Amino acid sequence: MLFHVRMNVELPHDLPEKDVADILQREKAYSQELQRTGKWRHIWRIAGQYANISIFDVADNDELHQLLCGLPLFKFMDIQVTPLLRHPSAVRADDS
Amino acid sequence: MLFHVRMNVELPHDLPEKDVADILQREKAYSQELQRTGKWRHIWRIAGQYANISIFDVADNDELHQLLCGLPLFKFMDIQVTPLLRHPSAVRADDS
Amino acid sequence: MLFHVRMNVELPHDLPEKDVADILQREKAYSQELQRTGKWRHIWRIAGQYANISIFDVADNDELHQLLCGLPLFKFMDIQVTPLLRHPSAVRADDS
Amino acid sequence: MLFHVRMNVELPHDLPEKDVADILQREKAYSQELQRTGKWRHIWRIAGQYANISIFDVADNDELHQLLCGLPLFKFMDIQVTPLLRHPSAVRADDS
Amino acid sequence: MLFHVRMNVELPHDLPEKDVADILQREKAYSQELQRTGKWRHIWRIAGQYANISIFDVADNDELHQLLCGLPLFKFMDIQVTPLLRHPSAVRADDS
Amino acid sequence: MLFHVRMNVELPHDLPEKDVADILQREKAYSQELQRTGKWRHIWRIAGQYANISIFDVADNDELHQLLCGLPLFKFMDIQVTPLLRHPSAVRADDS
Amino acid sequence: MLFHVRMNVELPHDLPEKDVADILQREKAYSQELQRTGKWRHIWRIAGQYANISIFDVADNDELHQLLCGLPLFKFMDIQVTPLLRHPSAVRADDS
Amino acid sequence: MLFHVRMNVELPHDLPEKDVADILQREKAYSQELQRTGKWRHIWRIAGQYANISIFDVADNDELHQLLCGLPLFKFMDIQVTPLLRHPSAVRADDS
Amino acid sequence: MLFHVRMNVELPHDLPEKDVADILQREKAYSQELQRTGKWRHIWRIAGQYANISIFDVADNDELHQLLCGLPLFKFMDIQVTPLLRHPSAVRADDS
Amino acid sequence: MLFHVRMNVELPHDLPEKDVADILQREKAYSQELQRTGKWRHIWRIAGQYANISIFDVADNDELHQLLCGLPLFKFMDIQVTPLLRHPSAVRADDS
Numbered sequence: 001m002l003f004h005v006r007m008n009v010e011l012p013h014d015l016p017e018k019d020v021a022d023i024l025q026r027e028k029a030y031s032q033e034l035q036r037t038g039k040w041r042h043i044w045r046i047a048g049q050y051a052n053i054s055i056f057d058v059a060d061n062d063e064l065h066q067l068l069c070g071l072p073l074f075k076f077m078d079i080q081v082t083p084l085l086r087h088p089s090a091v092r093a094d095d096s
Numbered sequence: 097m098l099f100h101v102r103m104n105v106e107l108p109h110d111l112p113e114k115d116v117a118d119i120l121q122r123e124k125a126y127s128q129e130l131q132r133t134g135k136w137r138h139i140w141r142i143a144g145q146y147a148n149i150s151i152f153d154v155a156d157n158d159e160l161h162q163l164l165c166g167l168p169l170f171k172f173m174d175i176q177v178t179p180l181l182r183h184p185s186a187v188r189a190d191d192s
Numbered sequence: 193m194l195f196h197v198r199m200n201v202e203l204p205h206d207l208p209e210k211d212v213a214d215i216l217q218r219e220k221a222y223s224q225e226l227q228r229t230g231k232w233r234h235i236w237r238i239a240g241q242y243a244n245i246s247i248f249d250v251a252d253n254d255e256l257h258q259l260l261c262g263l264p265l266f267k268f269m270d271i272q273v274t275p276l277l278r279h280p281s282a283v284r285a286d287d288s
Numbered sequence: 289m290l291f292h293v294r295m296n297v298e299l300p301h302d303l304p305e306k307d308v309a310d311i312l313q314r315e316k317a318y319s320q321e322l323q324r325t326g327k328w329r330h331i332w333r334i335a336g337q338y339a340n341i342s343i344f345d346v347a348d349n350d351e352l353h354q355l356l357c358g359l360p361l362f363k364f365m366d367i368q369v370t371p372l373l374r375h376p377s378a379v380r381a382d383d384s
Numbered sequence: 385m386l387f388h389v390r391m392n393v394e395l396p397h398d399l400p401e402k403d404v405a406d407i408l409q410r411e412k413a414y415s416q417e418l419q420r421t422g423k424w425r426h427i428w429r430i431a432g433q434y435a436n437i438s439i440f441d442v443a444d445n446d447e448l449h450q451l452l453c454g455l456p457l458f459k460f461m462d463i464q465v466t467p468l469l470r471h472p473s474a475v476r477a478d479d480s
Numbered sequence: 481m482l483f484h485v486r487m488n489v490e491l492p493h494d495l496p497e498k499d500v501a502d503i504l505q506r507e508k509a510y511s512q513e514l515q516r517t518g519k520w521r522h523i524w525r526i527a528g529q530y531a532n533i534s535i536f537d538v539a540d541n542d543e544l545h546q547l548l549c550g551l552p553l554f555k556f557m558d559i560q561v562t563p564l565l566r567h568p569s570a571v572r573a574d575d576s
Numbered sequence: 577m578l579f580h581v582r583m584n585v586e587l588p589h590d591l592p593e594k595d596v597a598d599i600l601q602r603e604k605a606y607s608q609e610l611q612r613t614g615k616w617r618h619i620w621r622i623a624g625q626y627a628n629i630s631i632f633d634v635a636d637n638d639e640l641h642q643l644l645c646g647l648p649l650f651k652f653m654d655i656q657v658t659p660l661l662r663h664p665s666a667v668r669a670d671d672s
Numbered sequence: 673m674l675f676h677v678r679m680n681v682e683l684p685h686d687l688p689e690k691d692v693a694d695i696l697q698r699e700k701a702y703s704q705e706l707q708r709t710g711k712w713r714h715i716w717r718i719a720g721q722y723a724n725i726s727i728f729d730v731a732d733n734d735e736l737h738q739l740l741c742g743l744p745l746f747k748f749m750d751i752q753v754t755p756l757l758r759h760p761s762a763v764r765a766d767d768s
Numbered sequence: 769m770l771f772h773v774r775m776n777v778e779l780p781h782d783l784p785e786k787d788v789a790d791i792l793q794r795e796k797a798y799s800q801e802l803q804r805t806g807k808w809r810h811i812w813r814i815a816g817q818y819a820n821i822s823i824f825d826v827a828d829n830d831e832l833h834q835l836l837c838g839l840p841l842f843k844f845m846d847i848q849v850t851p852l853l854r855h856p857s858a859v860r861a862d863d864s
Numbered sequence: 865m866l867f868h869v870r871m872n873v874e875l876p877h878d879l880p881e882k883d884v885a886d887i888l889q890r891e892k893a894y895s896q897e898l899q900r901t902g903k904w905r906h907i908w909r910i911a912g913q914y915a916n917i918s919i920f921d922v923a924d925n926d927e928l929h930q931l932l933c934g935l936p937l938f939k940f941m942d943i944q945v946t947p948l949l950r951h952p953s954a955v956r957a958d959d960s
């Protein structure tokens with residue numbers, strides 16, 4: 001089941017650089033592991049913003065939430081979730 | 097080059113049913129042809145709304161605009177475009 | 193799987209009364225049938241508005257969308273969908 | 289009498305972890321006690337957000353306010369209240 | 385129980401003058417009757433707008449909704465309801 | 481002359497409790513004194529929010545401003561003022 | 577007593593030209609008469625918009641409302657009123 | 673050339689009182705000097721807010737900006753500029 | 769003097785095609801004539817929208833308004849004007 | 865390929881003056897170097913705001929993002945990107 005997720009990151013400007021580096025390293029590892037399992041199906045950077053648009057493919061709302069609130073950056077993010085489904089005009093097998 | 101496009105459709109309620117059916121048939125054909133060329137890379141329906149979220153892969157802004165304003169539903173749509181790029185944490189070859 | 197759905201109804205003021213009555217009768221029958229199956233789990237009127245807040249319990253995003261766009265009032269509604277899940281503090285068995 | 293309540297939590301990022309743990313423990317106990325009395329009739333987590341949607345069943349506006357401003361997290365919450373009533377199409381006995 | 389109600393009126397500009405006059409006459413009679421019963425406790429015009437701010441004193445959400453959707457102007461109004469209660473600093477006996 | 485005033489309070493979460501208690505005590509005394517003079521004609525709490533809706537009866541805009549910016553909580557408030565007048569359908573002598 | 581008033585005009589595009597010309601002529605006469613009495617103290621056009629920003633000097637909220645709802649364009653306007661007073665730094669005698 | 677300028681002031685609540693007093697004194701002197709030259713043509717306080725609405729009469733956009741960013745409170749202000757011109761219905765010689 | 773102007777076009781869907789073609793032809797001629805004089809310095813289409821972003825170089829606010837309200841599409845446009853000036857970091861001679 | 869970029873700067877008020885001066889010096893050098901290469905084609909200050917509107921001419925979305933996130937002020941900016949293309953009415957050779 002697919003979900004469109006937009007994540008905006010707002011790091012407090014006075015967070016120690018070392019802490020930031022540590023969080024970002026863990027965030028990257030966490031994201032890539034989920035991408036490899038297929039649950040985090042797509043991720044794109046939005047031009048000019050510290051933000052991404054992602055597509056998740058999960059079993060249900062609960063699994064989506066557990067994945068999102070496990071993000072190392074979760075407490076610094078504003079996240080908006082939009083439920084998706086196969087479009088009646090879609091031709092690609094993997095657009096659902 | 098990738099773009100995130102959100103299209104909201106607002107058909108006037110008093111448009112004759114026959115006109116609507118004609119526009120929708122042409123819209124579907126137009127969309128599927130572009131999907132097959134790979135320029136309209138993804139399309140998903142938003143649950144509960146007459147709206148879609150799409151990913152376009154085009155040469156430049158100009159090509160994107162020509163494709164969008166050629167949509168049979170264009171005059172009945174509110175369209176928002178967001179330029180995307182490969183995310184530094186992306187692992188899939190086709191997320192750029 | 194639970195979804196929070198808010199439906200605002202905006203009937204064009206010049207719709208013939210007979211058409212309105214017909215739509216509303218079909219809407220009620222449609223809603224009550226879905227409530228009896230358990231898929232439309234709750235429905236409440238918002239005080240002072242021609243709007244409702246509902247909780248749907250469906251298999252997935254696709255089923256939710258099919259149920260919503262089958263509403264006789266669908267073309268006159270503004271619908272917002274919010275995916276829900278069991279709250280970690282919930283005590284009721286049926287809050288998930 | 290039913291009310292729809294949406295609670296968004298925004299904890300300052302520099303609140304000591306121990307304080308946070310203490311508040312959350314008291315919040316959970318407070319919520320569960322009210323759920324057991326039937327006054328906090330439903331509570332659901334919103335997917336991807338530190339937020340919940342709840343239904344309260346109280347005697348009047350005053351009781352609702354006293355319950356909400358007694359929340360241990362109250363000063364860190366943005367709360368929106370919407371008064372509800374039985375929908376004319378409702379079939380469930382407990383949707384009012 | 386008190387509610388703050390803001391009503392904005394938007395009459396279609398092409399409604400026949402006679403229909404408008406009829407609706408407004410019925411609206412005034414309806415409002416004054418409710419004011420005399422004490423249920424519509426206050427009503428004020430907002431300067432420069434075809435809008436009013438009112439205070440209702442009703443038994444519950446349901447009664448409030450029945451009164452509001454009985455307004456002859458209801459289908460031409462945008463109504464926002466805010467539940468009120470006695471303020472801890474209030475000194476007037478009738479501010480609750 | 482009547483004004484509708486909505487006051488939202490936002491206290492910084494790290495303000496010392498003693499300072500808060502002092503401000504609130506002065507705020508209450510200030511409000512009650514003005515209520516007794518009749519200038520602060522009504523005050524109601526909004527359910528679920530640290531906010532109030534008030535009606536002021538003052539000589540002019542200037543007096544209203546002097547009363548509001550004298551509030552001990554003024555620097556922690558977001559205040560919105562709406563000028564009111566007697567509604568043509570009003571029946572109560574004191575709704576103007 | 578001074579008020580800041582912003583008026584946005586939205587004429588239906590299918591209003592007969594003759595009707596528009598008639599309304600605009602009456603609007604101009606009405607405005608100029610009020611300007612000459614000093615009650616409509618200032619009026620400026622906003623660059624690029626069918627809108628104006630005005631300053632009214634009236635006895636009270638009631639007089640302001642009567643003047644505004646007497647505007648021939650009133651039913652085609654969106655009007656926002658902001659109450660003003662003398663600024664403590666003002667040096668001009670007529671800024672109050 | 674005339675510009676409508678709205679200035680909202682948001683002083684950080686923990687700015688030392690002495691610093692605030694110093695800034696406000698310099699702000700007042702700066703404003704009054706510009707008012708006397710005629711470049712800051714009008715200034716009014718908005719009732720209930722730490723904000724003003726002003727009219728500037730300057731040679732061009734550049735001069736307007738230099739005057740505004742020279743304000744001692746500039747870094748604590750949210751400023752919105754609207755270009756004005758003589759209204760075709762204006763009768764006062766100095767409304768342009 | 770430079771101004772940033774954003775123009776959104778909203779043609780009523782039931783405007784006769786012949787009228788639309790006539791307006792668009794006159795709009796194009798009007799725009800190109802102003803571009804050749806240098807007053808309409810830049811014009812760009814926004815991807816995916818019936819809208820443009822333009823830079824005008826005019827003598828003052830009044831000239832800007834006369835040019836804009838002379839647009840054949842003016843009554844079908846939503847126009848937002850932002851006054852610009854030379855940026856202190858600009859290196860191009862013609863960025864002012 | 866052209867992009868419209870609006871950059872709003874929000875420096876924390878307690879950033880040490882020396883740090884601010886250093887960032888601004890590096891920002892200016894960075895901007896001017898990109899302007900000289902032609903990639904940052906235009907930059908204008910918005911009157912009354914610590915903000916600019918710029919036009920970038922880059923190879924693709926990716927290059928735009930790399931240039932923007934390399935800005936020394938990037939972490940203190942709110943950036944909005946709008947993709948542009950040649951307008952069908954444009955007459956200047958360099959408006960595309």
